[in-house]
Amino acid sequence: MTTNLTPLFEKPTDPRQLWTEHRIATELNLDQPNSVDVADFDGDGRPDILVAEKAGAGRVIVLRNEGGGQFTPVVIAQGRPVQFARAVDVNGDGRPDILLIRADAISWLENLAPRQ
Numbered sequence: 866m867t868t869n870l871t872p873l874f875e876k877p878t879d880p881r882q883l884w885t886e887h888r889i890a891t892e893l894n895l896d897q898p899n900s901v902d903v904a905d906f907d908g909d910g911r912p913d914i915l916v917a918e919k920a921g922a923g924r925v926i927v928l929r930n931e932g933g934g935q936f937t938p939v940v941i942a943q944g945r946p947v948q949f950a951r952a953v954d955v956n957g958d959g960r961p962d963i964l965l966i967r968a969d970a971i972s973w974l975e976n977l978a979p980r981q
């Protein structure tokens with residue numbers, strides 16, 4: 866599913882003007898989204914977007930950057946609300962993992978994507 870989530874802003878040439886908003890993914894129905902972070906999770910050279918939900922299904926979603934302003938949302942975990950999520954290479958293998966803080970635990974999701 867390629868979709869249009871979080872607005873991105875384009876810096877104007879005239880710094881006195883407001884930035885142009887580009888929406889990416891508007892149909893995910895996010896429930897209290899938080900912890901937006903950016904990392905190249907699949908190693909294709911394009912920055913992907915991480916977002917997590919503080920309520921509802923507690924989804925952890927990576928929006929794979931397909932290029933050309935197109936993103937594909939991939940739910941990589943769900944079931945418990947996430948207070949905070951961040952992209953960080955926890956095990957030092959060169960691939961960004963995801964660090965999560967939930968009410969009952971601090972944990973991390975290992976990125977097992979094949980290197981490109």
Ligand SMILES: [Ca+2]
Pocket residue numbers: 904905906907908909910911912913929930
């Ligand atoms: Ca990528």
Ligand SMILES: [Ca+2]
Pocket residue numbers: 953954955956957958959960961962976
């Ligand atoms: Ca890693």
